[in-house]
Amino acid sequence: MRYLVLLLCFFLPLSSAFAAVDIGLRGKDPVRLADVYQQDGVPYVAIEDALDAVNLTGHWNAISHSFLIRSKYGWGEISPASGYLKLGDEFYPLKDKPRFIDGRLRVTDSFVLNQLAQLSGQSVYFRNLDPDIDNTPAKQARGIEKLFAFFLNKKASKSASILRSVAIDPGHGGLDTGIIAPSGFKEKQLNMDVANKLAKQLKMKLGIPIYLSRDGDYEVTMEQRLQAASKEDVDIWLLLHAQASFSAELSGVNLFIRPEEKAPDVTEGAVTATVTSDSMLLANDLALSLRENSIKVRGIYPSSRLSLGRGDLPTVLIELGYLSNPEELQQLQNPDYQNQIIQALYTGIHRYAKKSKEKTNDIN
Template sequence: MKGDGMVEVKRSKGWTVISALMVAAVFMAVLPREADAQGTLEPESTLGVVYADGRQTEEVSLYRLDRPSEELFMSAYDLARIFRASRYWNPGARKLILRIDDERYMFTLDTRVVLVDNEPILMRVPVKYTEGLVMIPLEFISNILTSNASEMIEIDEKRLVLTIGSPEYNVTGLEFADDDSGTKVILSLSEELLYHVDSDTPGLLRLKIYGGRLNSLKMSASEGLGLVNRVRAEQTDHDSYIFLDVNRTVSRFQVEFLEDSQEDERDFRTPGRKLVIFLEKGDLPEIPEADYAGRRMTEILDEGAGQGGFVLKKIAIDAGHGGVDKGKISSSGVREKDINLDVARLLEEQLKNEFGVEVVMTRSEDVLVPLGRRAEIANSEGADLFISIHCNGWFHEDASGFETFFLSPARTEADERLAREENASLRFETTDLRPDELEDLDFILWDMVQNEFINESSELAELVQRELAEVLDIRNRGVKQAGLLVLRGLHMPAVLVELAFLSNPEEEELLQDPLFRARTVQGIVEAIRRYRDKRSGGGL
């Protein structure tokens, strides 16, 4: 028995071993083996499990507990057995802890929150307890475990096949080194891979590693070093991507592939296969560009020469929610829809004064405007930019800060969560879709994303986030991407700004402060100015 009242259960040669025999009977009564507890519970389907370590392929029962919901559940017993996890159960607190590799996952019965090493992640449905079994939603594997486990985990939710441990990651480490000459980002590789770097977006380097496989969470860094502000990693079906948010003072970069204990000319020893991205201030001799491993690549970051041809004449401002759709509501009753509208009106006035442009408002009063109609308004008016204003919210008071979204498939579960919340405005609209179709709609949006303005929207989002960071004294949560319905179908660069958290008492107070609202407007206006100057050829 652990000191905190937790009971430890380990797996050994196929048998359940309980660290304290005196509590064995109690534990088995509360969390029994699946074979002893099924009762009348009938499986809905089975999940095929394929192991790369040679274990025999098997099928595991899946259950549907809340009809007509399509959500599938797996017993905690099976989940722990499949991933060779230790289990800790506190029946009094109704909490279950799984230790998988070096990660700790805490579940509480009848809640949707999973604590991953004390960081909360929200699932679509809560953990259940039925007929003596703790039931974990299958999305825990597909949305959470796949991003945190040390070994490669792949799940095909259509065919219901889970593959564990294959293929192995071949992009395995992220390091930084900084000195007076510049900053190095060092990626460890297990094999030689082709790569390509582009710098189309100012302040952002995009590295594509062909055939790369990585853990996107472990290969990301919210805080960088030196000239690197942060690093975001993304894994697709076939390739890996590393996004470097770099300091605006960077003028050039070089990329090298080094093997074994090869030493580069800057006296940086890199044992093993390393992909080294060197960022430097000032001028470097120009080196011919190459798109493949084994050669050095040098690029010059865009210093602000405009693409030309862009004239900013009309801007669409979207005040999120409205009418019966109140948006998020604080504990003291402050409604998001009211804050959004006030900030949107301030932004409208400031844009007219600063730029002399025409401003199109998707709503100027407290009315419900369907999400699709907002895009139609902006498109029909021929707007050049689209800015959607929102406030954030979370299930506890600690979450804080501002962030800017552009339309693209969500990279994290948290971004998917926000997209689900913002897209939930559909429930207030007249629609022929069934409730289950509305629930799943935002999970298939990436199939319909139009890529035409993604680069421009990403650039605008980066500028908005930077300028807000200059005027707001709250946490900078960075630029995010998600399948937001209000941004879908727009024929122009578009971003959604989450100003602060209504669920945070301090930020709730800030959101009601006219000075704070004025500062947010100031930051957005300055970002639009910089975007206009960049795109029209005036530089930054």
């Protein structure tokens, strides 16, 4: 018997660690779950077990390859291919995607505390009983940040052209569909279509190389996405995405950049000024051009999301519109409207590059 136990331990997956958690509705006795896996320092529990613990039910839909959760607000839907909880026609972003581990669909503590609390309409209690590896994600995040800083530093240019090259990241791909609209239209498709058309415009009109993080419908890792932006001649990095909202009324383009840095001031009592980054200058030119082409821009927002990276490479994440808005969804699927966006983005890029080159020449 002892040898059998040793043999079973030998064949357990080394990439995961067993753990245990307590889950329950606030004010009620929690349920202890032992069928828990730690992956990269994050606890994953089987969705059925988590639902039982908070008095909800659900089932796997083999046709849609998604898990349906019954709630008083309607059916919630999650999928390992999507980073959203769909509830009716609304999409709620998930911090971590559900994952199949050891034959069961599993969710993280974030899903339990946020989405299950939302679906149950009550506060949910979650306690990880094996916290020894809780700091692993933080260590990994710091490592990723260092990687981003390495890749995304702006390189000096002595080229006569206004731009040497542009890197474009069409978000999502493969099983990672991004947002799925009620009609079935997928965000990954929109991102790829716009990226291909924009790349063609830039190549034709500026005669420069364009680096895409993906050129087809497949998944890429964070590191692979950064490879395009790490090229020595890249002067601009654009990330293309689309959004969904709790409200079907929201529409328009959102632009995200890294937070602006404060300029050091050694003068006593002086107010520290904000340095306008190249990313902000690029975002301003893109926003202006979009509005000139009759495309609604909601605003430019600072964001600390890791996908924007670190460093001083001019970088803008463009949320092309809301797939949760029926009218805008129809527009975004229209090739003419896509071309309208492409033309606006090209004009904004060209305007920014021309001004940047003139400023560089003035300094020299």
